[in-house]
Amino acid sequence: MNTTTHFLSEAIQLASDNVGGGGRPFGALVVRDGVVISRGVNEILATNDPTSHAEVNALRAASQSLGTPNLAGCEVYASGQPCPMCMAAIRMAGITRVRYAYSNEDAEPFGLSTAAIYADLAKPFAEQSMYIRHEPISPEPTLYRAWKDAQQG
Amino acid sequence: MNTTTHFLSEAIQLASDNVGGGGRPFGALVVRDGVVISRGVNEILATNDPTSHAEVNALRAASQSLGTPNLAGCEVYASGQPCPMCMAAIRMAGITRVRYAYSNEDAEPFGLSTAAIYADLAKPFAEQSMYIRHEPISPEPTLYRAWKDAQQG
Numbered sequence: 001m002n003t004t005t006h007f008l009s010e011a012i013q014l015a016s017d018n019v020g021g022g023g024r025p026f027g028a029l030v031v032r033d034g035v036v037i038s039r040g041v042n043e044i045l046a047t048n049d050p051t052s053h054a055e056v057n058a059l060r061a062a063s064q065s066l067g068t069p070n071l072a073g074c075e076v077y078a079s080g081q082p083c084p085m086c087m088a089a090i091r092m093a094g095i096t097r098v099r100y101a102y103s104n105e106d107a108e109p110f111g112l113s114t115a116a117i118y119a120d121l122a123k124p125f126a127e128q129s130m131y132i133r134h135e136p137i138s139p140e141p142t143l144y145r146a147w148k149d150a151q152q153g
Numbered sequence: 154m155n156t157t158t159h160f161l162s163e164a165i166q167l168a169s170d171n172v173g174g175g176g177r178p179f180g181a182l183v184v185r186d187g188v189v190i191s192r193g194v195n196e197i198l199a200t201n202d203p204t205s206h207a208e209v210n211a212l213r214a215a216s217q218s219l220g221t222p223n224l225a226g227c228e229v230y231a232s233g234q235p236c237p238m239c240m241a242a243i244r245m246a247g248i249t250r251v252r253y254a255y256s257n258e259d260a261e262p263f264g265l266s267t268a269a270i271y272a273d274l275a276k277p278f279a280e281q282s283m284y285i286r287h288e289p290i291s292p293e294p295t296l297y298r299a300w301k302d303a304q305q306g
Contacts, residue, residue: 008290015296025300049213050222050246051204060202069203079296081287085241088274090283092238093203097284106294110301121241122275130243131250134234137161141259143168143232147178148263 007031007077008101014041015054015079022046025112028054028078028086030062030071030095037074038062054078055086059093070094080107083114084121160184160230161254167194168207168232175199178265181207181231181239183215183224183248190227191215207231208239212246223247233260236267237274 001009007029014027024042031037040057044050055078063069072094076082080102082090090098104113125132154162160182167180177195184190193210197203208231216222225247229235233255235243243251257266278285 004288005290008288012290012296016299019296019300019303022303025296044222048216048220048222050216050224051209051213051242052222056204060204063201063203067201069197069201069205071203083241083245084274085238085245087285088236088238088241088270089204091270091274092236096282099286099288101288101290102294102296103287103289107297110294110297112297112300117241117244121237121244129249132240133252134256135157135161135252135254136256137158137165137254141255141263143165143172143178143255144260144263144265146169147172147265150172150175 003034004077004099007036008079008099010036010039011054011077011079012101014039018042018054026054026078026080028058028076028082030058030074030076032074037065051085053083053086055082056089059089059095063093072096075099080112081114084118156187157230157252160189161232161252163189163192164207164230164232165254167192171195171207179207179231179233181211181229181235183211183227183229185227190218204238206236206239208235209242212242212248216246225249228252233265234267237271 011027015025018041026042038058038061040054042054043052075097078100081100081104104115107113164180168178171194172178179195181193191211191214193207195207196205228250231253234253234257257268260266
């Protein structure tokens with residue numbers, strides 16, 4: 001069994017165990033240099049937290065384990081295709097490698113695909129189904145300037 | 154002062170206070186029927202959690218306050234243009250209305266824009282800068298079938 005198959009099989013096992021506990025079928029690992037840094041499963045039903053996806057939970061645990069929000073050099077192995085929230089979270093944590101076992105095509109017949117959400121979120125704001133509006137409050141970005149000044153102070 | 158200006162000004166104040174405490178310049182509110190349900194600020198520096206954005210924190214707090222991951226009927230007011238992670242999180246929580254005061258254009262000169270990340274994440278996986286791979290482990294989505302069976306059991 002190669003490394004990819006090994007870690008993806010573990011992510012699937014996490015997801016399967018989560019189903020056994022009444023949760024949703026998603027599990028993920030954060031791995032660095034071949035070592036598992038953290039594991040996560042979908043805990044939305046247990047916690048009511050809509051952001052409690054397997055990948056987000058694994059990222060959060062990895063950041064606590066490593067003591068930094070910068071997870072550059074880590075890789076994510078997910079049982080299923082990460083949703084747009086998780087993919088963005090992975091990327092913004094500095095991770096550049098993601099592998100998943102089940103695709104949105106696999107998930108579609110079971111109502112678990114996020115393909116439609118991906119398609120909508122890829123559009124310009126004005127064309128998305130959400131009402132998303134830029135409402136300028138002040139002509140100058142004084143907030144950001146104050147932050148920059150504080151950085152340099 | 155109209156409602157939008159009122160809530161966006163409060164989000165900016167939250168962000169400004171966060172800068173005063175050494176944090177990043179982002180704040181957000183979840184509002185329902187004109188009432189503030191929750192508030193959040195960016196706590197990445199304080200917590201090391203890379204997902205600790207203002208909007209995600211506000212969503213998590215709202216879900217705990219309301220006792221449900223489904224925030225349909227709520228609205229988000231953010232000091233700055235939500236990043237792709239937050240926009241996806243907002244949408245998947247069932248929220249359909251988002252307003253923000255400072256745009257990515259405002260943020261760009263200060264290194265706070267997520268426009269490049271938006272553009273990259275909108276591309277097909279194979280064209281993105283991240284290495285994202287579907288690695289099928291089993292020919293059948295047995296995991297998802299087991300979950301579906303558990304739902305109907």
